[in-house]
Amino acid sequence: MDILARLQAEHEQLSQAEKRIADILLNDFDFAVNASIVELAERAEVSPPTVTRFCRRMGCQNFADFKVQLAKTTFVGARYLNPEAKSTAPADVAEDIITKAQNALFLFHRSFDADLAQTVAHILSNAEMVYAFGSGGNSSLIAEELQNRLFRLGLRISACSDHGMQMMLAAAARQQDVVIGSSFSGRNEELVKVFTLAREAGATTVALTQGGSPVARSADHVIPVDMPEGNNIFRPTSTRFAYLALVDILANLTAYQDKTRATVTLRQIKQQLVAYRDEDDRQLLGD
Amino acid sequence: MDILARLQAEHEQLSQAEKRIADILLNDFDFAVNASIVELAERAEVSPPTVTRFCRRMGCQNFADFKVQLAKTTFVGARYLNPEAKSTAPADVAEDIITKAQNALFLFHRSFDADLAQTVAHILSNAEMVYAFGSGGNSSLIAEELQNRLFRLGLRISACSDHGMQMMLAAAARQQDVVIGSSFSGRNEELVKVFTLAREAGATTVALTQGGSPVARSADHVIPVDMPEGNNIFRPTSTRFAYLALVDILANLTAYQDKTRATVTLRQIKQQLVAYRDEDDRQLLGD
DNA sequence: AATCTATAAAGAAAATTTTTTGCACCAACT
DNA sequence: AGTTGGTGCAAAAAATTTTCTTTATAGATT
The missing domain is CATH 3.40.50.10490 (Glucose-6-phosphate isomerase like protein; domain 1)
Known part of the structure; x- marks a missing residue:
């Protein structure tokens, strides 16, 4: 089970602070993938330890592991969270279709x-x-x-x-x-x-x-x-x-x-x- | 241009030590994605600074950025580097097909x-x-x-x-x-x-x-x-x-x-x- | 209803680990 | 012999985790 699935599955049982972290992951994936633990903590208005604990809770060994898991799902998973393509520019349409196809394969698998x-x-x-x-x-x-x-x-x-x-x-x-x-x-x-x-x-x-x-x-x-x-x-x-x-x-x-x-x-x-x-x-x- | 493409493109111009790092990336992707800079350095028999410099050379800001880039390409790229999955076990066959399909989409895009x-x-x-x-x-x-x-x-x-x-x-x-x-x-x-x-x-x-x-x-x-x-x-x-x-x-x-x-x-x-x-x-x- | 636990959650600071930088050294080539 | 590029060591810096403490919360007891 990948991070995103887990995130959605457990979203209800998360505490106040953890929910804020989860929201950042869901809303600004790119930021989350590239941020350090301190940056992520600041943005979520929580302390770094809380982020560490959050990672453990999501089944990861540590923050580094968490980021890797997260990054792995990016390509196939990112668009899954923001379903609709906003632009009709050719390149965006292409990316949208390719990503959705990738997603379908991923989910099927x-x-x-x-x-x-x-x-x-x-x-x-x-x-x-x-x-x-x-x-x-x-x-x-x-x-x-x-x-x-x-x-x-x-x-x-x-x-x-x-x-x-x-x-x-x-x-x-x-x-x-x-x-x-x-x-x-x-x-x-x-x-x-x-x-x-x-x-x-x-x-x-x-x-x-x-x-x-x-x-x-x-x-x-x-x-x-x-x-x-x-x-x-x-x-x-x-x-x-x-x-x-x-x-x-x-x-x-x-x-x-x-x-x-x-x-x-x-x-x-x-x-x-x-x-x-x-x-x-x-x-x-x-x- | 993603890390793997870059890696293959620049492989010839790499130095001794850097080639050893590249080889690990190509041969044991999973390890590389999860390893710390020290672990990666030890395995490649180079010093940590060399790994940092290698990351910069590959166009990344730092080691963390490098790992994220690497992890992002995993799903679509990993098998591409290790071409043939030899097993005929149903699960392996499925994974092979899914991954190749993902790859085809990726390369086409x-x-x-x-x-x-x-x-x-x-x-x-x-x-x-x-x-x-x-x-x-x-x-x-x-x-x-x-x-x-x-x-x-x-x-x-x-x-x-x-x-x-x-x-x-x-x-x-x-x-x-x-x-x-x-x-x-x-x-x-x-x-x-x-x-x-x-x-x-x-x-x-x-x-x-x-x-x-x-x-x-x-x-x-x-x-x-x-x-x-x-x-x-x-x-x-x-x-x-x-x-x-x-x-x-x-x-x-x-x-x-x-x-x-x-x-x-x-x-x-x-x-x-x-x-x-x-x-x-x-x-x-x-x- | 008020107060008292027990328990969980969250942060502060310290400890630790990881990563980067600065510097020195070496080897290869000019 | 001098220069250049590559490399490692050690120290500095940064990031992360652990430990410890405080705070909040829910349920139980007066």
Whole structure:
């Protein structure tokens, strides 16, 4: 747990003086990161020892450790505290987007359950056929991306963002098939129906969605992607980065489940590209 | 310019003792970030004053400032220096992917040219019709994403990843049309042909690709995305994250070019979603 | 209601640690 | 031989932590 999370978690239980310190951290991060203990104490109108005690309370060994922890979270965390970008100047817009993307990745990683992902990778690897479903622009992107990443490993996979087709495919699914679906909001009722249908057909269902949501409840396995503080701070656009990372992770873990198959398939694809395009073997696997 | 970049840039001109300090930074980042000046000096077998002087040389005011700068770059930079995480344990794979994605965003941001992006946003905003082209899995994803993001702003846009269609669309393009194409490798010869054709037809061409590559040379405007790729063939290209961020930035800047149009269109889409799905207005714009 | 503990919080000053500065020395190159 | 740049030692300065004391607060007791 990083300093900022801890700060927010414990904010209520802080004393008078400690709250003043916390406020400075929250309001003028840059100052706090660069200040000495005396400067920070003066600004908060407390004594240096109080700052030291505050650092201990936040789980740090000493003030130096505290500053390091703080500085580490700056890049990803600073904007999290001051959510809205004020300017529409190109450079500011870019920074805002990059930072929010970084944040999404950071927060996702923090809540990521490796064992769960491993389980899903195992399921994918053993599937006879995989169906990747999603719709609405963002989730359909994820579905396609699942296909794009997993077919390279030798898996049989079909992505589909058409609800009608999804229903038919789900109905036709078999025991050893896997239906993996994504929904950013977790409220895609069509996907719930598809999952239900697929389960009735005996297939295994996996949801990439908000934990505890209707979609999450309707699947056998759920990898939750929860951006804390609700959806307000993050536009769906930054959440996409988290989902994309999740797809990459799943693809990697799946590849390691059956290295031979993955290597062979990748080599086949690569040979095709080299023969067809040029002989530079650093050529990317797919443009 | 951050500490690590500076470190690598000046590494050659460093003295004996300073090189030893630099080596510790590069090899045992964690230690360096947490160490006191004396500990760092001992480990490098130099005197504390030498460390102080080293910090100054790296553009910092003092040791404390140096440590803060260092810590700031940790999250995005640490793994960049120790390239390959060897383990295939789920948690390590996840961390590796997340960190590489963070890095890609970081490196992209560092070399990002805001004015250029603004120019392209202007061009997109004034286009009669936009064609987004890409192929090969990754670039086609970007093309679709361009469509997904820009249609919401009221732009007329069509994404296409089929070379045959791309050629025909390019041939049919007009003066006020824009053809925007992406190629991660910069070696997509088909895209070069498409751009050439589009320019002959009088349309404006924009490439999102590796700077200086054939594709880059064939377009009117280029937003370069240059990224060192890891060489683990199982690792999906983290470059995608940079491209995705670029799409977001372009979409945002384009939205600001004509706020009214963007707002009106977004409201229309939102109303449809609310009416059709549920009344929770935190519902994401597209699942 | 007033007063008395017990306990926690906060500051002052001292002690300690850490960092920087000034100076001297050494090695390499002119 | 002289100069320059690099380095370490020791002392000074600065920053941080510890110890000790005071102050505030809540609950208990008269």
